[in-house]
Amino acid sequence: MGEVNLLTTVAVVTISISLFFSLFLLTVKTAHKLSNHLFTFFLILHAIDNSVNLGYLFEIPLTGRIFISSFFFLQLPVFYLYVLSVCYSDFKLKPAHLVHTIPFLLANLIFLPRFYSVDLASKISFLANGSSMVEVQFNHILMHVQCVFYLVAAFMILKKAKKIYLENYTGASLESLKWLFQFTVALSIFFVIALLKNIFKFTTYPNISNWLKAGLILSELIIIFWYLYKALINPNLFRNIDSKLKLVSEIILEEKNSNPRVINEKEHISALLTLKQYMLEEKPFLNPSLTIQEVSKNIGIPVRELSVLINHNLEQHFYDFVNAYRIEYAMDILKDVTKNKVTVLEILYTAGFNSKSSFNTAFKKQTGYTPTEFRKNL
Incomplete structure (x- = not known):
């Protein structure tokens, strides 16, 4: 009972x-x-x-x-x-x-x-x-x-x-x-x-x-x-994606089955230089909600070509590609002795991250250290 x-x-x-x-x-x-x-x-x-x-x-x-x-x-x-x-x-x-x-x-x-x-x-x-x-x-x-x-x-x-x-x-x-x-x-x-x-x-x-x-x-x-x-x-838990977006593997397969315009090595290098120059000079990665569509619009490279360039040619997800620039930016702040009172939490938000866990994971993946360990070992 x-x-x-x-x-x-x-x-x-x-x-x-x-x-x-x-x-x-x-x-x-x-x-x-x-x-x-x-x-x-x-x-x-x-x-x-x-x-x-x-x-x-x-x-x-x-x-x-x-x-x-x-x-x-x-x-x-x-x-x-x-x-x-x-x-x-x-x-x-x-x-x-x-x-x-x-x-x-x-x-x-x-x-x-x-x-x-x-x-x-x-x-x-x-x-x-x-x-x-x-x-x-x-x-x-x-x-x-x-x-x-x-x-x-x-x-x-x-x-x-x-x-x-x-x-x-x-x-x-x-x-x-x-x-x-x-x-x-x-x-x-x-x-x-x-x-x-x-x-x-x-x-x-x-x-x-x-x-x-x-x-x-x-x-x-x-x-x-x-x-x-x-x-x-966290009432705004999810940020949805567009269902019309395709995986890079699907885009490449479609291009193989059609007659795509052949992009020569010179165009490939030019597009890569344009992308890297934009990332270094404009620092769009500081925007925590950056999308590949925004980057495409600002540098004049179609989304499909830019997606293949980053995800296929550079063999990096756009997510990791952008985070690499954020980590470099965070490392510069951590190395600056005049900013040793700036907390790790302040740094991660300044660098474009919006969670401590994602920042620590990305930082350790790229450097082998946590942000705190990196600062102590300087």
Whole structure:
């Protein structure tokens, strides 16, 4: 009885936090309304899914329980759309996205003949023999397939978005993408455990399923608190990229398959000199939100050619290319004895960085030292 009360209490707290966070996301002023709305829907679906654990507080009809459990089939599709909306600034919901509701519709339609449309006694008999019912087995297989498909798809989107970001942008969004990757990993672990719970439920070890269920409810509460903490301390967490941007590897492949204008060595050297002169004289890297489009506009080299020049010919991501100039600028300040009272935090912001972690990582990658160690060894 104590275990039941604990599960119910944690479920109530989780649902309350989910709904509170949903209200926060709907009311907070942000440029990323679609992302917030999609994540709100994701949280509400989780709250609905958790409501089956409140059966000890009020009675939920058998039809309602089965229908509520089918909302699981909407959670990962909504999360997948959320990842798309976070990564790409021009993402919009379209009628074609309704295809993601097919698993949810199938999961309910298959129960229509022998469960939804029969009397109560037949429903009880159906659930009593649930593990041997084709409908239940089909839905469990569909759950497994759906989880693998959407989680792999989400990771692929994040991987591509990160690479496009490195090739075209600088700033804090790389940290944001890393965090979203971590959040997706946490959700992946959560759903894998949920699948294991369902597997053990129909074996001779139902107690394992109950323990996994308790762990899931608790971990869900932790994940939601984690996301809420991130959202509150940084409401403008993500800076999206343009979905029309292509990877350099795709650009090069397109040029190989067409008849591109051959750029001779003289033009290549001239473009490189123009780029380096611009970086040294104008110091655009001091802008923490610098993009390759801005550099292209200011030096008169098309974005495609500039992207290939930096990312392919120089074998550096635009992100690393710009950070190299920022580190050199920071090193000059650290070497200046007249500026030994300037703090590392002040230096990193002056040099164009906007987070201590990204500055320390880039500095150590280029010099082998942390900024503090570098200053001490002078």
